Amino acid sequence: MGDSTGPGVGSPDTSRFEVTVTDSRRATAYLIAPEADEYIAIMAVLEASITDMMPAEIAQALREAGTPLDDRLVETRLDKLRDWTAASARTDTSRILRHADLLARNWRWTATPAGRQVQRFYSTVLADTPAMREIPLSSLARVVTALEALAAIVPAGIPETTDVAGADTVEHIGRLFISHDDLDAALVGAEDTLATLADRFDLGDEATSELKQLLVEYATRVAAELETGSARAHRALLTLVPYFEALADAAITASEARALIDRGALAASRGGRRSDWDGLVAWCDPATGRAARFALRLVRALPGMHANLRRLHASSSTATGRARALLLARACTDRTLGRAIFLAAVGDHPWRKLYDEADDDDLPRIPSWRDGPTVTVPDLLRATGRAGARGRPPAARDDTAARAEIDARRRERAAAHLDALREVLAASPGSPLSTAAARVALATLMAATRAPAGGPYRARRSAHRDGLACTLFHVPGQIAVLRAPAWRVWLPDRAMVFHPAGTRASTPPVTSPDTDTPVIMRVSSGGVA
Amino acid sequence: MSEAQAGNDAAEQTENRGRRAWSVEADAEVSAALRTLAARPWLVAGRDDETIAAVRRNLDTVREAFARLGWVLVVERDLVRLRKSPPVRRDAWAATAPAPATCSWFFLLVAAAEAMPPRVGLAQLVTAARAAAAEAGLPVTTDIAERRAIVAALRMLDERGVIEQMDGVVDGFVHDEHAPVLLAVHHTRLSHVIANFADADPSADPAGWLALVEREPDAARRMRRRLVDDTLVHVADLDEAEADWLSRRFRGDDGAPLAAAFGLHAERRAEGAAFVVPAEAFRRPRELGPLPFPTPGTTGHAALLLCDAAAVDGTLAADRPGWRAIRDSTVLALLASWGQQFGAGRGGWAGEDVDNPAGLAGKVRALLTGLNLLRIDDTTAADDGESAERLWWFSPAAGRWRPATTATTRGPATRRAARDQPPPSDALLILDSPER
Numbered sequence: 001m002g003d004s005t006g007p008g009v010g011s012p013d014t015s016r017f018e019v020t021v022t023d024s025r026r027a028t029a030y031l032i033a034p035e036a037d038e039y040i041a042i043m044a045v046l047e048a049s050i051t052d053m054m055p056a057e058i059a060q061a062l063r064e065a066g067t068p069l070d071d072r073l074v075e076t077r078l079d080k081l082r083d084w085t086a087a088s089a090r091t092d093t094s095r096i097l098r099h100a101d102l103l104a105r106n107w108r109w110t111a112t113p114a115g116r117q118v119q120r121f122y123s124t125v126l127a128d129t130p131a132m133r134e135i136p137l138s139s140l141a142r143v144v145t146a147l148e149a150l151a152a153i154v155p156a157g158i159p160e161t162t163d164v165a166g167a168d169t170v171e172h173i174g175r176l177f178i179s180h181d182d183l184d185a186a187l188v189g190a191e192d193t194l195a196t197l198a199d200r201f202d203l204g205d206e207a208t209s210e211l212k213q214l215l216v217e218y219a220t221r222v223a224a225e226l227e228t229g230s231a232r233a234h235r236a237l238l239t240l241v242p243y244f245e246a247l248a249d250a251a252i253t254a255s256e257a258r259a260l261i262d263r264g265a266l267a268a269s270r271g272g273r274r275s276d277w278d279g280l281v282a283w284c285d286p287a288t289g290r291a292a293r294f295a296l297r298l299v300r301a302l303p304g305m306h307a308n309l310r311r312l313h314a315s316s317s318t319a320t321g322r323a324r325a326l327l328l329a330r331a332c333t334d335r336t337l338g339r340a341i342f343l344a345a346v347g348d349h350p351w352r353k354l355y356d357e358a359d360d361d362d363l364p365r366i367p368s369w370r371d372g373p374t375v376t377v378p379d380l381l382r383a384t385g386r387a388g389a390r391g392r393p394p395a396a397r398d399d400t401a402a403r404a405e406i407d408a409r410r411r412e413r414a415a416a417h418l419d420a421l422r423e424v425l426a427a428s429p430g431s432p433l434s435t436a437a438a439r440v441a442l443a444t445l446m447a448a449t450r451a452p453a454g455g456p457y458r459a460r461r462s463a464h465r466d467g468l469a470c471t472l473f474h475v476p477g478q479i480a481v482l483r484a485p486a487w488r489v490w491l492p493d494r495a496m497v498f499h500p501a502g503t504r505a506s507t508p509p510v511t512s513p514d515t516d517t518p519v520i521m522r523v524s525s526g527g528v529a
Numbered sequence: 530m531s532e533a534q535a536g537n538d539a540a541e542q543t544e545n546r547g548r549r550a551w552s553v554e555a556d557a558e559v560s561a562a563l564r565t566l567a568a569r570p571w572l573v574a575g576r577d578d579e580t581i582a583a584v585r586r587n588l589d590t591v592r593e594a595f596a597r598l599g600w601v602l603v604v605e606r607d608l609v610r611l612r613k614s615p616p617v618r619r620d621a622w623a624a625t626a627p628a629p630a631t632c633s634w635f636f637l638l639v640a641a642a643e644a645m646p647p648r649v650g651l652a653q654l655v656t657a658a659r660a661a662a663a664e665a666g667l668p669v670t671t672d673i674a675e676r677r678a679i680v681a682a683l684r685m686l687d688e689r690g691v692i693e694q695m696d697g698v699v700d701g702f703v704h705d706e707h708a709p710v711l712l713a714v715h716h717t718r719l720s721h722v723i724a725n726f727a728d729a730d731p732s733a734d735p736a737g738w739l740a741l742v743e744r745e746p747d748a749a750r751r752m753r754r755r756l757v758d759d760t761l762v763h764v765a766d767l768d769e770a771e772a773d774w775l776s777r778r779f780r781g782d783d784g785a786p787l788a789a790a791f792g793l794h795a796e797r798r799a800e801g802a803a804f805v806v807p808a809e810a811f812r813r814p815r816e817l818g819p820l821p822f823p824t825p826g827t828t829g830h831a832a833l834l835l836c837d838a839a840a841v842d843g844t845l846a847a848d849r850p851g852w853r854a855i856r857d858s859t860v861l862a863l864l865a866s867w868g869q870q871f872g873a874g875r876g877g878w879a880g881e882d883v884d885n886p887a888g889l890a891g892k893v894r895a896l897l898t899g900l901n902l903l904r905i906d907d908t909t910a911a912d913d914g915e916s917a918e919r920l921w922w923f924s925p926a927a928g929r930w931r932p933a934t935t936a937t938t939r940g941p942a943t944r945r946a947a948r949d950q951p952p953p954s955d956a957l958l959i960l961d962s963p964e965r
Contacts, residue, residue, distance in 0.1 A: 321643060321720055321722075322640045322643050322661075324726055325636040325639045325643075325661075325722075325723065326637075326640050326664060326665040327730060327731055328636040328723070328731060329633045329636035329637045329640065329662070329665050329667060330633070330731075331730075331731035331732040331735055331738070332629050332632035332633040333633050333667065333732075334732070335629060337623075337735040337736060338629035338632055338633070338735075339623040339624075339627070339629060340619045340622075340623040340626070341731050341735055341738070341739060342626060342627070342629075342632035342636075343615060343616055343619075343622055343623060343626050344615035344616075344619075344725055344739055345723055345726060345731075346724060347612050347613045347614065347615065347725045348570040348571060348611070348612075348724065349570075349613065349622055350567070350569065350570075350818045351567045351568055351757065351818050352758070352759060352760050352817070352819070352899065352900060352901075353793075353804075353805070353806045353818055354760050354761065354806070354822070354900070355805060355806040355807070355808060355817055355821070356805065356807070356808040357796065357805050357807050358796065358929060360797075366797055366798060366799050367798060367799060368798055368799040368925060369798045369800055369851065369924075369925040369926045369927075369929050370840065370851065370925055370931065372798055372929075374928075375929050375930050377823055377833065377930050381823060381825060381830075381833075382833060382932065384871075384876075385825055385827060385830025385831075385871070385878070386825050387824075
């Protein structure tokens, strides 16, 4: 939809201002209209008035505020404000005394709710530099107190059947969300202002003092308080999680507009929906919540603040970094001492070192440099001034044969290992194994004995190595045996099962719970146990 | 268990608790970090992350070592900066410092950058720096020399991570004042640029200001700084308190632990002392500072040969024990002779140095003077009735690289001559002979 303003009465308008949107954004149009100053002045009067006003009363108020406008021009502006949904008019029935009065514009004007919000947004956010808002720690305290009180109120029991509605509960819920709104808005504002100040390096003394105050107050008190308070609130909320639905219902039940809320005519205030409570949990999260993010932003802003504070600290004319730099810039132009001044001021010259020590640890006396131990200089360096031979380096040696031999050995070892695995898996428990197979089995067995027990009701320890798994079961009275040609291993009170890695051994009929005590193992070799 | 035994066990446990756990790896890491910071006092995140992590792991030990020198270690979130005292030999370090104009624009850019936003165009920064120059009463010429000085100063700031080049090429500013270059200004690092300042006007009284900044009343701290920061110390240069420290505490409770902390070798000789970097403790010559020696190359080779020549033919003096002098003309003759001997170009010396022995002499002089191995005496060498001439006095420490046995040096030209014209006896240079 197109719209345009025609020329006003008393103040000819030559420009055309198009408002093409048709939704609630029309309420903001007066802020950017060509005659925005006049619109804003009128809206300020309407927003400040507690009653509806006649155009003449508005014009009078404007004159008193220092913005004189003609009555007819005020009416024209009011019409446009009504078109943009920022103001509304209603007929003043008390002034209709004749029939002709019906046709006259006996209207009383007021700002619409949207218009009031837009005007407040303009006056508090857009019109002036946002003022640094104090972090309301009292709100945080009220949030924590309300949550902890709620956590104490809810009884232990089955949440679904618990009735938590009560006068105290509703009061705490109301106090909780009002305080939280207050705290959240303050934190958002403080965060933004903080970031802005930290990024500005052209601050004057006054602004830097403000920054210093911020640093001291926020870093030492607010962040710590927020962290502690949000952690306490989060703990209380975790206790209340099962009761979120019940608490939301309680908040709606206690509302005087419950019928309207149930019919959908009004939205419940905060706390009347489950999502409000979930959002509160996220807000108070010690790791990702608003308080934690605020602390993080504070930490990130600290280096910039430090730089500014250093400038504030050295605020006398010769001690600021800039003043010193200018003095040094002038001094460095000195042809004899300029370079020395630069090096002395900057203090970052690299050292100069001799290298390679002489063998002088056990000298009987202190020799002179020319009579003492020498430091070797490579012959080539002394003879030619070169560190090494010139030219391209030789090509790498051809090691194809060595690689092939190593690959063959690797394949051979893999084949032998596979054979050993097959032998172990095919052998029955306690039957003799070849030396290679027994070594593979022993390696896996040792890994299994070092594995932790499976808990108080489980009797197995299991581990795998190189494709073979071994599971030990705790079976009182049974002895597991691993037999090799030259040695044997006994495990008292154990049953031992070898199986392919990635599979699970079936449990013997009789087992008992295992503990984390070391597995007893007996080894015999050459007839000695 | 008897009471005495129980008491001994308790005492042993108490002692064990108080003893610091010793770790070779930890000490080596601390030493490497200390050496790195001594060579590069600015460590910036994104460029020196490994070293910064090592410093953070051993922060207390590193700080303690630098505190003995009176140096402050600044550890920020993305910066580690060592604030050193002024160089111990002012003239030697100043000889290799940037030009005065570059130094001046360095500070003007620092002054201008203070009020700049974190991201700024080069032209905007330079405009602010020129305004700062006007404020400081310095002339602004906008000629190419000034632009070169500005670019050099920006590079110095970029090396320190203070004003970093984000987009574009700073060098383009030399020919185009409006070169599209985006710079990042790190204000927190900017505040650490000026490490030492005295409450006086350095432009009104430069010498007095330097004296104030360089002043260090503690002799022991002066000695520690000299030994850690410089190549070597000559006894003849020390005052009474410093000489006393060198004789009593160099290998004792002060010098040796300090050298050990940095992983350096304490080299004590009759004429002086040095903290020397062991060969295995560095990987690249630049870790030794801007003047490593001995190194390959024409200047390094000529310097090494001159040290050897001084050991053979140098003149002794009673008032300078251990020092050997060579006349200026002899130095030029030797350099010219060696230039012809080794030849110019591939396999030999640099062509410009062979053609210009005087220029090569200047480079060798700068190298050895910077290393505290050479001093030029402008007084006359008229003892033998000859005309006035400068003398090159070689430090006794130049003898630490003397060849163990008689050696010969042959250049490519010599080798070619040897093939064509035997015998080559005139091309041999005897480098080692009984000292006089």
